[in-house]
Amino acid sequence: MAEFLLLFRHDDIRNANLSPEQMQAQMQKWVAWMGDIASRGKMLSSQPLERTGKVVRGTKKAITDGPFAEGKEVIGGYLLCKADTIEEAIAIAEGCPILEHDAGTVEVRPIGRM
Template sequence: MKDFMFIFRGATEQYDFSAEEMQQHMQKWFAWVDDLKAKNIYKAGEPLLPEGKMVKGAKALVTDGPFAESKELVGGFFIIKAASLEEATEIAKGCPDLPLDGSVEVREVMKMDM
C-alpha cells in the first residue's frame, strides 16, 4: 500500500450554512472518516484555518494569504493508504464536499530514505 494525500479545496467556505446545516454536513465528514478508519486506510487528516501567510521567491517575500474569499482555498487534508492512484481517486469520490462544488486533489506521497 502507498500513501496518498487528499487536498480539499472550496465548498463549505462558499456557503452560508445555518448551525444545523453545518452540523449535518460535519456528520457526513465524520461518517466518511469512520468508514475509512474501519477499512484501515485512513492515516491522518486535519482541517486548516483560513488565515495564513505566503512566503514566495528568492527574497522570501511574506504576504498575507491565502485569502478566504478564494474558491480555491485549501480547507484541509487527509493521508490515506491505497494500492494505486486510481484506487485513491475512487476513494476521494466519497468526499462530502463534492456535491457543494468542492474538489479533492489526489497526490501520491513520495517516499524518501533519509
C-alpha cells in the same frame, strides 16, 4: 501500499444560513466518511486548515498575507491516507461530502516515493 494526500478545495460550508440541525447533518456526513476510511485501516491523518496564513516568497524571503487568490482555490483541509493504487485513492476521494457542491474538488496526489 502507497500513501496519498487528498486536498480539499472550495469552502463548501460558507452558506451561513444553515440551522444547527442542518450543520450537524452536514458534519455527520464527514464524520461517517472519515470513520469509514479509518475503520478500513486506511487513514493516516487529517486536519482542517485555517483560512488565514502567510506566504514566504523567493530569495528575499518576502512575507505576505496570503496566499489566497480566490475563495474556491483555498485548500480547506487535507487527508493523508493509504491505498494500493491511485484508483483506490480516487474511490476514497469520491465519497468526500465536499463533492456535493459543484465547485468542490478533491485533489488526489500520490506521496513521492524516496
